[in-house]
Amino acid sequence: MLTRRYAIKTAAAVAAASGLGGVASAQVADKVIKIGINLSFTGADATSATRIANGAIMAIDEANAKHEVKGYKFEAVKYDDGTATAGQYDPAQAATNARKMVSDKDTIAAVGPQMSGAGKAMAPILSAGNLAIITPSSTNPDITDPKFAQQYRPAGKAIYFRTVTTDAFQGPNMANYFAETLKVKSVYVLDDSGAYGVGLADAFQGQAEKKGIKILGRDRLDPKAADYAAILTKIKSLNPDSLFYGGVGQAGTKLAKQAYEIIPKVIKAGGDGVYSPEMLTAVGFPAVEGWYATIASPHLTEDDKLTKWVADYKKKFGVPPEDYSITSYDAALVIIAAAKKIAASGKPVNRDAVRDAIQSDKVSTLQGEVSFDANGDLQSKVVSVFQIHKNDAKPLDDIDGQYKYVGVAPQA
Numbered sequence: 460m461l462t463r464r465y466a467i468k469t470a471a472a473v474a475a476a477s478g479l480g481g482v483a484s485a486q487v488a489d490k491v492i493k494i495g496i497n498l499s500f501t502g503a504d505a506t507s508a509t510r511i512a513n514g515a516i517m518a519i520d521e522a523n524a525k526h527e528v529k530g531y532k533f534e535a536v537k538y539d540d541g542t543a544t545a546g547q548y549d550p551a552q553a554a555t556n557a558r559k560m561v562s563d564k565d566t567i568a569a570v571g572p573q574m575s576g577a578g579k580a581m582a583p584i585l586s587a588g589n590l591a592i593i594t595p596s597s598t599n600p601d602i603t604d605p606k607f608a609q610q611y612r613p614a615g616k617a618i619y620f621r622t623v624t625t626d627a628f629q630g631p632n633m634a635n636y637f638a639e640t641l642k643v644k645s646v647y648v649l650d651d652s653g654a655y656g657v658g659l660a661d662a663f664q665g666q667a668e669k670k671g672i673k674i675l676g677r678d679r680l681d682p683k684a685a686d687y688a689a690i691l692t693k694i695k696s697l698n699p700d701s702l703f704y705g706g707v708g709q710a711g712t713k714l715a716k717q718a719y720e721i722i723p724k725v726i727k728a729g730g731d732g733v734y735s736p737e738m739l740t741a742v743g744f745p746a747v748e749g750w751y752a753t754i755a756s757p758h759l760t761e762d763d764k765l766t767k768w769v770a771d772y773k774k775k776f777g778v779p780p781e782d783y784s785i786t787s788y789d790a791a792l793v794i795i796a797a798a799k800k801i802a803a804s805g806k807p808v809n810r811d812a813v814r815d816a817i818q819s820d821k822v823s824t825l826q827g828e829v830s831f832d833a834n835g836d837l838q839s840k841v842v843s844v845f846q847i848h849k850n851d852a853k854p855l856d857d858i859d860g861q862y863k864y865v866g867v868a869p870q871a
Contacts, residue, residue, distance in 0.1 A: 489532045492808055494519060494794055495560045495569030497592070499548040499577070501541030503709035506856070507735045507783070508573055511595055512537060513776045514787030515570040522795045528802045533795065536566070540577045546683060547709045553577035554584060561588030567813045568592065568794045570787055574707065575599030575655035578619065582611040585618050591814040593620040593790035596731065596783045598755045599658040600625040603834040617835040620817055622786040622793070622826070623755040624840045626655070629730050630662025630705070632842040632868035633753050637701060638670035639869055641726060645673040647699045649690070649714070651706025651732075652679050659730045660705030666871055667703075675699050682709040691721040701725060707732035712741040719746035731755055731783070734845060736856040743855075750847045751865075754782050757826055758843040758864045765825060781858045782843070789824035796822045842868040 496515050498508035519533045538560070540553035553572060560566045561584060569585075569592040572578050578597045585592055601607050602619050612618055637643040646667060650660035657679075664674055675697045678690050687710075694702065702725050704714060711733045718727060728751035739747060759765050760782055772780045797816035798808045806812060821830040830838050845862040853860025 489530060491532050491534050491565060492798065493534045493536050493563060493566040494791065495536050495538055495556075495566050495571070495592075497538040497540055497553065497556050497560075497569055497571035497577070497581070498573040499541035500537070500539040501543060502545060502547040503712070503737060503741075504547060504573060504707055504735065505541065506737055506740075507781065508541070510736070510776075510778060510781050511573060511783045511787045513772065513778075514595070514780065514784035515791040517772060517775060518788045518791035518795065527795060528799045528808070530802060531798060531808055533798075538571075540572055540574075547707060548572070548574040548577045550576050550580035554580040557581040557584035561585065561590050566590065567798065567808060567810045568817070570595060570790045570794070572597055574653070575602065575658065576653045578602050579611065579654050582619050583613055586612040586614040586616075588810070589614060589616065589618065589814055590810050591618050591620060591794075591817050593622060593793055593817070595622050595786035595790045597621070597655065598623060598626045598629055598731065599654050600627040600662075601654075601658065603836050605834055616814065617818060617831070617833065618814060620793075620831050620835040621837050622789045622824075622829060623783070624837055624842065625755065626659045626662045626730070628840045628870065629753055629755045629842050630659045631666035631871035633703075633728065633730065633844070634663050634666035634670055634672070635869040635871055636844055637667060637703075637728070638672055641701070643672055643701045643726060645675050645699045646701045646703055647675045647694045647697065648677045649702065649704045649706070650679055651682050651704075651710040653682070653706060655732060656706030658705070659732070660703065663703050663705065680706065680710045680714065682706070685713065687714055687717050688721065691717055695722050699725060702727045704729040704733065708735055708737045708741070712738060715742040715750060716746050726751070728752065734858070734862060735781075736858060739847070739858075739861050740856050744849045747847050748849060752845050752847070752862065753868060754843050754845070756782055756786050756843065757839075757841045758782055758845075759785050759826060760859050761864065768825065779857055779859060785825050789826055789829055792824050793817055793820070793822045793829055796820060840870060842870075844868050
């Protein structure tokens with residue numbers, strides 16, 4: 460009799476441990492679905508990459524803590540498209556990462572990439588796998604331009620979405636700011652030869668010419684070169700009012716240091732590629748003082764409505780967020796909302812259904828309602844302008860402390 464009772468108790472314990480009933484059963488039943496996070500964690504933009512990734516991770520952690528999607532648990536999987544060899548993002552590595560995401564049937568969508576050059580390498584592969592990705596920071600317009608659909612979305616449907624606007628607005632709007640606010644009469648244009656940098660510089664230059672700004676010249680920098688003195692000396696001889704740089708940190712930080720030595724009084728500006736902690740720490744003051752930068756989204760990290768969110772971010776990660784931490788958080792929110800909608804309908808949460816829901820949904824986020832046009836572009840076209848001014852009361856790498864927000868650029 461004792462043996463029989465013991466056996467019954469043991470069987471009940473095994474059943475409970477196996478999750479065959481009650482709360483344990485619900486927990487075991489939760490299916491893990493993955494959200495890829497592809498950013499440039501190695502190289503010149505690594506600090507920004509981490510802060511951007513933190514935004515998506517924060518949204519995913521919150522969704523899991525609240526059991527936001529019944530029957531499912533999200534897992535963030537990080538992919539690094541930066542390499543030591545490239546010193547920044549590497550398109551070949553980005554393509555490899557895209558193939559890994561597509562081959563993992565549990566990956567339903569992704570956040571990223573950080574850079575447009577990576578996006579151009581990833582988009583055709585993601586299209587073939589019908590895997591949606593939402594970029595919080597890459598702005599080259601070609602990837603979502605229907606003229607290039609055969610190249611970047613050969614399978615037909617939009618798979619590359621954005622929670623920022625594109626350089627079709629970031630470049631021209633900054634040219635408007637040069638003409639209308641800074642009253643610039645002449646400019647020399649540089650780019651770093653990358654997809655983002657070339658596209659941004661092209662867009663800026665085209666609108667600057669329309670606004671009557673004289674283009675004194677255009678040069679392309681080698682991001683791996685150490686010395687830009689020859690180009691800067693040539694620029695100095697032309698006596699421009701301003702310099703505009705399209706590119707990211709690898710060339711940008713060296714350019715800023717050397718430009719301070721050779722053309723210290725010239726107005727200097729760039730896009731979101733020079734809006735980063737790396738620009739502050741790698742260049743330092745006084746060389747970086749006075750540089751203008753834009754971001755392709757509203758400026759929200761100093762918005763009173765987001766005070767608690769910013770404080771929660773700092774508490775969780777130990778560093779302050781940047782605006783693209785917010786657009787990354789919002790990108791993850793859109794994916795989570797899509798999964799929630801699909802699960803509530805009783806259908807399986809898979810990448811095909813998630814892509815379709817992302818395309819059609821309107822989602823309430825930190826930056827307001829996010830929705831996309833037929834090509835995956837964000838409906839909002841806000842471009843924010845900043846100028847670097849040293850604030851001794853704030854850490855050197857504190858973007859909000861060292862980049863002073865000066866307003867929204869006039870829309871072209």
